[in-house]
Amino acid sequence: MSAQRAGIQSVEVGFSLLQVLGASPGPLMLRDLASAAGMSAAKAHRYLVSFQRLELVTQDAGSTRYDLGPAALKLGLASLSRLDSVKLARQRMAPLMEQIGQTLALAVWGNQGPTIVHWEESPQAVTVNLRLGDVMPLLSSATGLCFSAFMAQPAGGHKDTSGKSSKNSHQLHDRLPPLLKDELARMQKLARKDVPKTMGEVTAVLDAVRRRGLARVVDTLLPGVAGFCAPVFDADGHLALGIVALGSLATFDPAWDGAVAKPLMQAARRLSSDLGYPAV
Structure with a gap:
């Protein structure tokens, strides 16, 4: 043969x-x-x-x-949803939503940016025009800020445990800067005042996201809506996915140490640990 x-x-x-x-x-x-x-x-x-x-x-x-076309999207989403990290995260969504009482989503990096692959809507959910497969903006969404901040470098400078460089990881990192520049140019044309206006401001915002270990937007993606995105890392310290929480400011606590942010970060850290990321 x-x-x-x-x-x-x-x-x-x-x-x-x-x-x-x-x-x-x-x-x-x-x-x-x-x-x-x-x-x-x-x-x-x-x-x-x-x-x-x-x-x-x-x-x-x-x-x-x-x-x-739509069939390609379905195949891609099916493949992404079968990743171990997404499977583990989906199992934890219901109890987390019960704890914080807000709509939750999971996002992973797709061909064009951070992509929603799972969605669990709270009974008190705010109406949003988001769907599975939607690519989130890098500068005006908590999801986009989270991925922009943590994809550029492994968390905490942690190295690949195999001692080898990750080709896929480098390819993803190489695609991020041009996407950020394109979105920044679009925001400048729209004269948006609620997002960074220069690459220097983008760098400062992303540095702040890394320091806090969490991304947040308020009234930026949608009027009257706030959202957080917490990063989940794999065993090599690379960003595996983002856990997203969002809701109406009438019921959503946007405080960094509030009733949404703290449980969200704790859930993300536990999942990172279960995926092999060393505790810090």
């Missing part, structure tokens, strides 16, 4: 188009997508027609650009 099992080459060739879309910061024109995948536009188009039928790819009728 061959050392390598026989497969279907056309599937492998077509998948390169999905890989290009997954790595792209946004939708792509056919010629650019085909070029990046190393094939002719005509060949790429045939694959894309099939991918559209399967809802793995969508095409905008106006711009004619291609992007990942």
